[in-house]
Amino acid sequence: MTTADGTGRTGGTGGTGGTGEAGGAGEALIEVDGVEKVFDVRRKTGFLRSERRRVRAVDSLSFTVRRGEMVGYIGPNGAGKSTTIKMLTGILTPSAGRLRVAGIDPSRERTRLARRIGVVFGQRTTLWWDLPLIDSYRLVHRMYRVPDARYAENLDRCVELLGLGGLLDVPVRQLSLGQRMRGDIAAALLHDPEVLYLDEPTIGLDVVSKVKVRGFLRDLNAERGTTVLLTTHDLTDIEQLCRRVMVIDHGRLMYDGPLTGLHEVGESERTLVVDFARELPPVETDAARVVRVEGPRQWLAFPAGRSAAPLVARLAAEYPVVDLSVREPDIEAVIAKMYAGQVVP
Known part of the structure; x- marks a missing residue:
């Protein structure tokens, strides 16, 4: 387990990721060394007066991210996640430090790098708004000069696995958020990128769409060894896709290691919400503690690194359970504990 030191930093940048043997064993595909990004922001202080401050x-x-890894890159809003992704794609230039992606300086050779990376920003689409979805894919085909046979193979695979068959002739503006997100992921993969950056790829998706996207990404990494850097607020995405997670806050790397280690460091808890057939006294079990009771509904907290299955099985066997759900820990609460000094190095 990687533990935080006195400054909130962590010991290493290793960790394992991906599926199979690629994680931790391949060549360094993404290298970030002492990188900083400072913005000059002007704030109005009065009539015709303003002040400049540096953020x-x-x-x-x-x-470092090695070839074939799937790494979760998480943190609260404003932590610096999207800024990092934009520097890795060449959209932004670092104020200091060194960046390399597949041996390329992103800000100096952005066009050359574009052929080797794929990017999906959950809040913004790369698709052409008024064109049918298939026309966006044809434009990607020509822009990246993907060989016809390879384009056809990649398109067929994405359409099948992401459930896009009935959407190809639909204008992008008529797609739902979940449909558009799946369309964006397909567009980012038609040119066989070595690295895929995903910024909130499951935002706004329904449960079925989330399962489909996660399965697709897992297969993509396993079969083609695509390196994935995933930023998300949904810890389920991280748990199902990534063995390694990096936590960033206020622009600094606070943790780098396995997700189970993060839960242990942050002492985070999952919550099992149980609806019983009738109102009952608080459940008594050593596996969890009751934190709230409202009529027939009870909230049970248990360590985030522990499986919910044994607890669910016991409750189902001993109590009249009608329904239940598991709520994941709030990553912002974990980070807050780190900053508050509640974590023992």
């Missing part, structure tokens, strides 16, 4: 969005950030 440090990324602060002395260093990590």
